[in-house]
Amino acid sequence: MRLVCRLLFIGVLGMVVPAVAVGQPQANYDESKVPDYTLPDPLVTRSREKVTTAREWFAKRRPEVLGLFEEHVYGRAPEPLEGMRFMRLESSAKALDGKAVRKQVRVLFSAEESGPAMDLLIYLPKDAPRPVPVFLGLNFNGNHSVHADPAILLSTKWIRDRAPGVEKNRATEAARGTASSRWPIEAMLQRGYGVATAYSGDIDPDFHDGFENGVHPLFYGEGQTKPADDEWGTIAAWAWGLSRALDYFETDDDIDQRRVAVLGHSRLGKTALWAGARDPRFALVISNNSGCGGAALSRRAFGETVERINTSFPHWFCGNFKKYNGREGELPVDQHQLIALIAPRPVFVSSATEDRWADPRGEFLAAKGAEPVYRLLEAGGLDADEPPPPDEPVLSRIGYWIRTGPHDITAADWQVFADFADKHMRAADE
Numbered sequence: 001m002r003l004v005c006r007l008l009f010i011g012v013l014g015m016v017v018p019a020v021a022v023g024q025p026q027a028n029y030d031e032s033k034v035p036d037y038t039l040p041d042p043l044v045t046r047s048r049e050k051v052t053t054a055r056e057w058f059a060k061r062r063p064e065v066l067g068l069f070e071e072h073v074y075g076r077a078p079e080p081l082e083g084m085r086f087m088r089l090e091s092s093a094k095a096l097d098g099k100a101v102r103k104q105v106r107v108l109f110s111a112e113e114s115g116p117a118m119d120l121l122i123y124l125p126k127d128a129p130r131p132v133p134v135f136l137g138l139n140f141n142g143n144h145s146v147h148a149d150p151a152i153l154l155s156t157k158w159i160r161d162r163a164p165g166v167e168k169n170r171a172t173e174a175a176r177g178t179a180s181s182r183w184p185i186e187a188m189l190q191r192g193y194g195v196a197t198a199y200s201g202d203i204d205p206d207f208h209d210g211f212e213n214g215v216h217p218l219f220y221g222e223g224q225t226k227p228a229d230d231e232w233g234t235i236a237a238w239a240w241g242l243s244r245a246l247d248y249f250e251t252d253d254d255i256d257q258r259r260v261a262v263l264g265h266s267r268l269g270k271t272a273l274w275a276g277a278r279d280p281r282f283a284l285v286i287s288n289n290s291g292c293g294g295a296a297l298s299r300r301a302f303g304e305t306v307e308r309i310n311t312s313f314p315h316w317f318c319g320n321f322k323k324y325n326g327r328e329g330e331l332p333v334d335q336h337q338l339i340a341l342i343a344p345r346p347v348f349v350s351s352a353t354e355d356r357w358a359d360p361r362g363e364f365l366a367a368k369g370a371e372p373v374y375r376l377l378e379a380g381g382l383d384a385d386e387p388p389p390p391d392e393p394v395l396s397r398i399g400y401w402i403r404t405g406p407h408d409i410t411a412a413d414w415q416v417f418a419d420f421a422d423k424h425m426r427a428a429d430e
């Protein structure tokens with residue numbers, strides 16, 4: 001009996017989101033109940049002009065779509081401050097049993113040493129020719145959680161209490177390596193890639209405090225106390241932070257800043273897509289189980305909906321996004337256009353069979369829906385008209401796979417990402 005209770009308890013805790021929350025309608029998981037919808041044509045401007053050349057895409061439609069996502073979904077982010085600088089905190093040429101070079105670098109977002117700041121943790125394969133291509137992604141619970149390496153600086157920032165090894169919102173030594181299954185660093189080094197990460201909470205802690213903590217206040221105008229309705233929420237701030245990591249890479253000769261793949265899981269997958277859409281310096285973009293507000297089409301309202309995400313996580317998107325609660329059809333964009341903003345760069349969308357909350361079919365359809373823009377730019381497309389069977393990756397320029405299993409990012413996912421990067425980011429340059 002006790003065991004049963006315990007299992008039930010773990011089951012409840014382990015669930016990403018309860019199936020029914022008070023005052024919220026049941027999520028729809030029935031394909032026949034997906035509403036009828038028409039997606040905005042990625043190639044037709046708001047004034048109903050069809051763009052027919054790559055030039056027109058880049059001059060007219062791309063800036064328009066980017067502006068619509070800024071205004072209605074994620075919010076506008078500022079340029080970095082002049083005083084931003086980088087501080088080497090630690091490095092070793094003999095990390096991970098001599099297999100890696102490790103660097104820890106603080107990105108100070110302003111001239112103030114007291115913060116806000118983001119600590120980058122970077123592992124590079126020791127013997128690979130320089131400069132090396134790198135996978136960059138934010139983590140959920142602190143850099144120390146990605147690997148048990150005792151030299152990783154233990155975060156002193158706010159971390160959510162339910163994270164393993166965290167007490168009273170602070171990491172303890174027991175938190176080291178607790179997310180290592182999500183960060184197969186040695187395996188990636190072996191494949192010739194560096195891995196870089198930073199704690200998302202360094203940029204903005206993941207709870208709604210009215211935007212008092214994190215990076216937002218650094219940019220408030222006179223008398224401003226929170227972002228305006230078209231200004232950045234937390235996801236846009238995280239994406240902005242990823243671009244600041246790239247700013248650092250541009251100063252580091254060991255890293256090939258022209259071959260940086262940005263990736264993320266779940267809320268951080270939404271973030272990776274937005275970072276890749278905004279910042280064309282990212283050579284390749286990977287979304288893992290990013291779902292609503294990420295790779296999944298909003299208009300399908302399958303699993304998590306716009307209303308649900310805006311209610312559970314009011315700080316993630318910009319204020320204007322809330323206007324579309326229950327009115328997905330009125331959005332001037334849908335998420336296939338987010339993927340299209342990445343064109344012609346390679347993009348990979350990764351789903352999981354049990355991750356219905358993130359709407360795997362909606363993720364596939366968004367990837368497919370980006371295709372007209374890739375085709376216009378003569379960049380290829382998604383070589384599948386229907387979702388492929390589980391565990392069979394499609395490695396075309398718009399790539400897709402659905403892994404068997406739950407909402408998670410695993411060593412198997414990373415191997416597929418490395419295959420995709422080998423094909424689209426390595427081969428071209430070597």
Ligand code: GCU
Nearest residue numbers: 016017266267268290291304
């Ligand atoms: C919740 C949320 C999702 C998000 C996920 C995560 O499930 O509803 O939108 O992707 O958390 O980040 O793990």
